[in-house]
Amino acid sequence: MNLGSILDSLMANQRNQGSFGGRPGQPGMGGMQGGMGDLASRIPGGMGGLAGGALLSMILGRGAGRSAGGSLLKAGGLAVLASVAFKAFEDWKAKQAPAPGQPANLPTQPPAGSGFHLDEEKDKEGNEMGLALVQAMISAAKSDGHLDGEESIRIQEQIQQLGLGNEEKGFLLDLMAKPADAAAIARLPRTKEQAAELYVASRIAIGDVNTPEERAYLDRLVALLDLPGDLVAHLDTQVDAARKTLAA
Incomplete structure (x- = not known):
């Protein structure tokens, strides 16, 4: 199951239209290598309609902080x-102090061998890391209850229309049916680097932490992932900087 790549295509703009930090026809901020455009062309509706991010927008919700995270992912x-x-x-390893308010200065893609290169990564279950990131985002987005009831049903109906294979579709529907579960997400990473990625995915999915439920979810996730507090401060700073840079 190549769900990580499928969801990457659903959330990104068409590669030949450019992406965050890039030029048309070239991979930009987070530009993925290897067949993304071909995959996108096989999804009904193309990248301009439902497959252009509407599903992501529904999952993340309509709050300002979540909208910024959705825009970042779509870019x-x-x-x-x-x-x-x-x-x-x-920055954390270099013992630099977090610098809130500074613009993001991110690599187009982490280098090979860094522990952050998605094409090389597998989670503890042997699946591609993109799959774990999708799980983390959906779980975190459900932490405040906004995906319960009618909203969850609407998203499940949209998933049915995406033209995915039965395995991919079933996996997404199963995720939507489950409650938020920080413990399940914390069991996925093999390394501290992967744990940091899962936290970033969760933090972007939640956006601005506006409810006690969201704060409790993130605090529990940090504890279960065993992330040092100073590393979490760096992760939060970079998430906020990336959102602001895109909005500028």
Whole structure:
């Protein structure tokens, strides 16, 4: 199942239209290598309609903070999460102090061998890391209850229309039916780098932390992932910087 790549295509703009930090026809911020355009062309509706991010927007919700995260993902795809986590991780290892308010200065893609290159990564279950990032986003987005009831049913109806294979479609529908589960997400990473990526995915999915439920979910996730507090500060700073840079 190549769900990570499929969701990357659903969330990104068409590659030949450029992406965050890039030029038309070239991979930009988080530009993914290898067949993304071909995959997108096989999804009904193309990238301009439902497959252009409407599903993501429904999952993340309508709050300002979540909308900014959705825009970031639509511009850079799943690889933007890896780039944000990589930059924060490198600053943390270099013992630099977080610098809130500064514009994002992210690599187009983390280098090979860094532990953040999505094409090389597998989670603890042996699946591609993109799959774990999707799981983390959906779980986090459900943490405040906005995906319960009618909204969840609407999203499941949209998933049925995406033209995905039975395995991919079933996996997405199963995720939508499950409650938020920080413990399940914390069981996925093999490395500290992957744990940082999963936190970034969750933080972007939640956006601005506006409810006690969201704060409790993130706090529990941080504890279960065993992420140091100073690393989390770097991750939060880079998430906010990336959102602001895109909005500028």
